[in-house]
Amino acid sequence: xxxxxxxxxxxxxxxxxxxxxxxxxxxxxxxxxxxxxxxxxxxxxxxxxxxxxxxxxxxxxxxxxxxxxxxxxxxxxxxxxxxxxxxxxxxxxxxxxxxxxxxxxxxxxxxxxxxxxxxxxxxxxxxxxxxxxxxxxxxxxxxxxxxxxxxxxxxxxxxxxxxxxxxxxxxxxxxxxxxxxxxxxxxxxxxxxxxxxxxxxxxxxxxxxxxxxxxxxxxxxxxxxxxxxxxxxxxxxxxxxxxxxxxxxxxxxxxxxxxxxxxxxxxxxxxxxxxxxxxxxxxxxxxxxxxxxxxxxxxxxxxxxxxxxxxxxxxxxxxxxxxxxxxxxxxxxxxxxxxxxxxxxxxxxxxxxxxxxxxxxxxxxxxxxxxxxxxxxxxxxxxxxxxxxxxxxxxxxxxxxxxxxxxxxxxxxxxxxxxxxxxxxxxxxxxxxxxxxxxxxxxxxxxxxxxxxxxxxxxxxxxxxxxxxxxxxxxxxxxxxxxxxxxxxxxxxxxxxxxxxxxxxxxxxxxxxxxxxxxxxxxxxxxxxxxxxxxxxxxxxxxxxxxxxxxxxxxxxxxxxxxxxxxxxxxxxxxx
Ligand code: ATP
Ligand code: MG
Numbered sequence: 354x355x356x357x358x359x360x361x362x363x364x365x366x367x368x369x370x371x372x373x374x375x376x377x378x379x380x381x382x383x384x385x386x387x388x389x390x391x392x393x394x395x396x397x398x399x400x401x402x403x404x405x406x407x408x409x410x411x412x413x414x415x416x417x418x419x420x421x422x423x424x425x426x427x428x429x430x431x432x433x434x435x436x437x438x439x440x441x442x443x444x445x446x447x448x449x450x451x452x453x454x455x456x457x458x459x460x461x462x463x464x465x466x467x468x469x470x471x472x473x474x475x476x477x478x479x480x481x482x483x484x485x486x487x488x489x490x491x492x493x494x495x496x497x498x499x500x501x502x503x504x505x506x507x508x509x510x511x512x513x514x515x516x517x518x519x520x521x522x523x524x525x526x527x528x529x530x531x532x533x534x535x536x537x538x539x540x541x542x543x544x545x546x547x548x549x550x551x552x553x554x555x556x557x558x559x560x561x562x563x564x565x566x567x568x569x570x571x572x573x574x575x576x577x578x579x580x581x582x583x584x585x586x587x588x589x590x591x592x593x594x595x596x597x598x599x600x601x602x603x604x605x606x607x608x609x610x611x612x613x614x615x616x617x618x619x620x621x622x623x624x625x626x627x628x629x630x631x632x633x634x635x636x637x638x639x640x641x642x643x644x645x646x647x648x649x650x651x652x653x654x655x656x657x658x659x660x661x662x663x664x665x666x667x668x669x670x671x672x673x674x675x676x677x678x679x680x681x682x683x684x685x686x687x688x689x690x691x692x693x694x695x696x697x698x699x700x701x702x703x704x705x706x707x708x709x710x711x712x713x714x715x716x717x718x719x720x721x722x723x724x725x726x727x728x729x730x731x732x733x734x735x736x737x738x739x740x741x742x743x744x745x746x747x748x749x750x751x752x753x754x755x756x757x758x759x760x761x762x763x764x765x766x767x768x769x770x771x772x773x774x775x776x777x778x779x780x781x782x783x784x785x786x787x788x789x790x791x792x793x794x795x796x797x798x799x800x801x802x803x804x805x806x807x808x809x810x811x812x813x814x815x816x817x818x819x820x821x822x823x824x825x826x827x828x829x830x831x832x833x834x835x836x837x838x839x840x841x842x843x844x845x846x847x848x849x850x851x852x853x854x855x856x857x858x859x860x861x862x863x864x865x866x867x868x869x870x871x872x873x874x875x876x877x878x879x880x881x882x883x884x885x886x887x888x889x890x891x892x893x894x895x896x897x898x899x900x901x902x903x904x905x906x907x908x909x910x911x912x913x914x915x916x917x918x919x920x921x922x923x924x925x926x927x928x929x
Contacts, residue, residue: 368681370408370623374416374594377621383593386418390444390451391425391458391583391597394436394567396637397652397659398443400673400694401598401628407677408596408625410449421590422451426459427582429566439652443660448670458586459568465577466529468585468615469540469558473521477614478558480524481513481541488539491546492554507547508554514543528561531574535561542581544610552607556580584608588617595620598627628680629688632843633658634850639859648863649844655900655911656844656867666841667888667898667913672701688849695914702888702896702913707735707742710780710826711876711891711910713838715754717801718771718827720785723751728829731811733781747877749782753827754875760802762790769822771802778824780892784810826892833875837909839900840869876908883908890916 377383390406392398398406413420422444426432444451472478483491493508516524528538540559548554558581563574584607587595595608602624612619629635635658643649643657652659655666663673676697680689710733729749735742755771764772771777776786785804793800813824844850846864853859880889883899891897895915902909 370412370594370596370625371415373621373623374412377593378416382621385593386413386416387421387591387593388413388418388596389421389423389456389587389590389592391423391586392440393425393428393431394433394440395428395431396436396641397439397661399635399637399640399657399659400630400663401635401658403447403660403673404628404677404680405596405598405625406444406449407447407674412594412596418593419454420449420451421454421456421592423456423458423586423590425579425583425586426457426566426568427462427577427579429562429564429576432567434567439661443664446664446670447660447673456586456590457568458582459566461582461586461589462569462573462577464589465582465585468617469525469577469581470522471616472542472558472614473525473540474518475614476518477543478521478540479511479514479516479543480521480528481511481539481555481557482537483511483513483539485536487511488541488557492551495551505549505551508551510546511541511555514546514555525559528559528575529573531563533561535563535574537561540575542607542610542614544607550603550606552580552604553610556607580604580607581611584611584620584622585615585617587620587622588612588615591618592620595622597622597624599624600627626687630658630694631688631691631848632845632850633691634845634859642860643863646860648860655839656841658844664886665898665900666911667702667896668698669701669705669888672698675701691843698914699896699916702890704738705736706888706890706896708733708737708890708892709877709879710747710828711836711838711874711880711894711897712754712756712826712828712833713871713874713894714757715873715875716757716760716799717830718753718755718785719801719803720751720753720806721788721803722805725751727751728831731781745879747781747879748829748832749779750829750831752830753779754830754833755779755802755825755827757799759823759825760787760790760799762799770825771804776821778810778813778821780824780826781813782811782827783807784813784821826894828875828877830875832878834878834881835907836874836876836880837907838871838874838897838912839909840871840912842867842869876910880908880910883910888913 374386388409390409410420424437491509493506495503495505497503525540539557541555541557544553544555546554557578559575559577561574562576565571605622608622644652649656653661653665655662676694730746731749732744733747734744760771761768771787773787776784778784783806785806787802787804789803790799791801842864844867850859853862885899885901887899889897896913897910898913900909900911
C-alpha cells in the first residue's frame with residue numbers, strides 16, 4: 354500500500370475512542386477523563402509504545418483530563434529499576450509530562466491482597482492445588498470441529514474448587530506467609546469453567562514466587578497476575594478510560610468481572626490497533642533477544658525501533674509525533690510502511706537542519722592551475738529552507754576530496770558528473786573541467802583526478818550555465834576533519850520479519866547490511882565542534898547525527914536517513 358493510501362485508510366477509520374468518551378461524558382457515566390500509560394518495566398519503549406502513550410496523553414489533554422504514568426510492575430523476574438529510568442527519560446523526550454502522577458502497581462500489593470480476600474469471602478475465589486500444567490489441561494483449548502470451525506469444549510472443574518470460604522481464607526493467608534513452596538498453590542477466580550472465552554475459566558489471580566522484587570524486595574512471596582492487578586489498579590487511580598492495544602480485547606470481560614465483583618470504581622477498557630511497522634519488529638521479547646545475543650549494540654542501537662534507538666539514529670520527537678498523528682487510532686491492526694515514518698522525519702529535518710559538506714569515499718581532486726598554497730574562504734548557505742540560519746565560510750584550495758562516485762573515467766550514458774573533458778560545479782565554489790586522472794600502477798584504481806578551474810566562475814556561475822549539468826560536493830584536503838560514519842539500513846530485509854518459515858529462527862534473518870561502518874571519511878571543519886545529537890544534512894548524502902561514541906579527536910556520525918536518490922535507481926537500470 355502506498356503512503357497516501359495508508360493515510361487515507363486511517364483518516365477514514367472512525368475515531369471510536371473519542372466518540373465513546375463523548376458519550377460517557379454526555380450520559381454522566383464519568384464527570385472527567387482520566388487515562389493512564391501502564392508500561393511494564395521489563396524493556397525499553399518502542400515506537401508502538403509511543404503510539405499507546407501519545408493516545409493516552411493526547412486524549413486526556415483533549416478532554417481537559419489527566420494521564421497517569423503507572424508502572425505495571427508485578428512480575429518480579431523480568432523487571433528492573435534501570436527500565437523504569439529509561440522509560441521515564443524516553444516519555445519526557447517524546448514531549449509528554451505526567452507531572453506528579455507517577456504510580457507503581459507494586460505499591461498496591463496490600464490493597465490488591467485485601468480485594469482478593471473480599472472475593473474469597475464472597476465465594477468468588479478459591480485456593481487451588483493444581484499445578485500450572487494441570488490448570489492448563491483442565492481449562493481446555495480451542496479445537497476444530499468436523500467442519501474445521503474452532504470451538505472450545507467445556508473445561509473441567511478443579512477438585513479444589515469447592516473449598517469452604519474459611520479454608521480458602523486460611524490457605525491464602527498462609528500462602529502470603531510463605532508456608533507453601535513456589536508453584537504449589539494458586540488463588541483463582543471462581544467464574545465458569547465452561548465459559549466460551551478461555552480467559553474466563555477460573556483465571557489465576559495469585560501465584561507463589563520467591564523472587565525478590567526490585568521495589569518491594571522480599572516482602573512478598575505471592576504476586577498478583579496481570580489480569581487481576583490491572584483493572585483494580587485502574588480503579589484505584591480513578592482511571593475512567595483504560596486504553597490498551599487490541600490483544601486485550603478478549604480480556605475485557607474479565608476486566609469488567611473483577612471491577613464488578615470487587616465493587617470498585619468502574620473503569621472502562623477500550624482497545625485500539627497495535628502499531629506494526631514494516632522491516633522491523635515491535636515486540637519487547639524480540640528486541641530483548643537482539644540485545645542479549647549481541648546482534649545489536651544495545652537497546653539504543655540506532656537500528657532499533659526503540660525510542661532511544663530512534664533518537665540516537667537522529668529522529669526528532671516532532672517527526673515521531675507527526676507520524677503518530679498521521680496513522681491515527683485505527684481499530685484494526687495493520688502494517689504501516691516504515692517509509693511513512695521516514696517521510697515524516699525528512700520533512701522535519703529539512704526545515705531545521707544545518708547543511709554541511711562531507712565526503713564518505715574520498716577521491717583526490719587536484720586543480721592544476723590553482724595558485725600554489727592559496728586558500729579562499731567562500732560563503733555557503735546554512736539552510737536554503739531557512740534564510741535566517743545564515744551563511745558560513747568554508748575553505749577552498751587546490752586539493753580537494755570529492756566522492757569516488759562523482760568521477761567515471763568511462764562515463765555511462767546520462768552520467769553528467771566528472772569525466773575527462775567534462776565540467777562540473779563544485780558546490781559554492783568554482784566550475785572545474787576534468788583534464789586527466791592518475792591511476793595506481795598495480796591496481797589500476799583511480800587515485801586522483803586533475804582539473805582546471807576558471808577564476809571567473811567563483812560562486813558557481815558559468816558563462817554558459819546550461820553546459821554544466823552537475824554540482825558535486827567537496828572538502829579541502831588541508832582543512833577537512835576526519836570522521837567516522839555509520840550507515841544504516843532496515844533491521845530486516847523482509848517487510849514482515851514475523852513471517853519466517855517455521856524451521857527458520859527469525860534472528861538469523863537480521864539484515865547483514867543493516868550497519869556499514871566507514872572509519873575514515875572527511876568533513877568540513879565545522880564538524881570538529883559537533884556535540885552528540887547535533888544534526889546535519891551532509892549535502893547530497895542524507896541527514897546525519899553526531900553519535901555519543903564520538904571522541905575529542907574523532908567524531909562519529911550516524912546516517913539518519915538518505916535524501917531521495919533518483920540517480921541510484923537510474924544507475925541500477927543502466928548497469929543491468
Ligand atoms: P509485553 O509483551 O511485555 O506485555 P508490551 O509491548 O505489551 O509487551 P507493555 O509494557 O505491557 O509492553 O506495554 C505498555 C502499553 O503499550 C500497553 O498498554 C500496550 O497495549 C501498549 N503497546 C505495546 N505495544 C504496542 C504496539 N505495538 N502498538 C500500540 N500499543 C502498544
Ligand atoms: Mg503488555
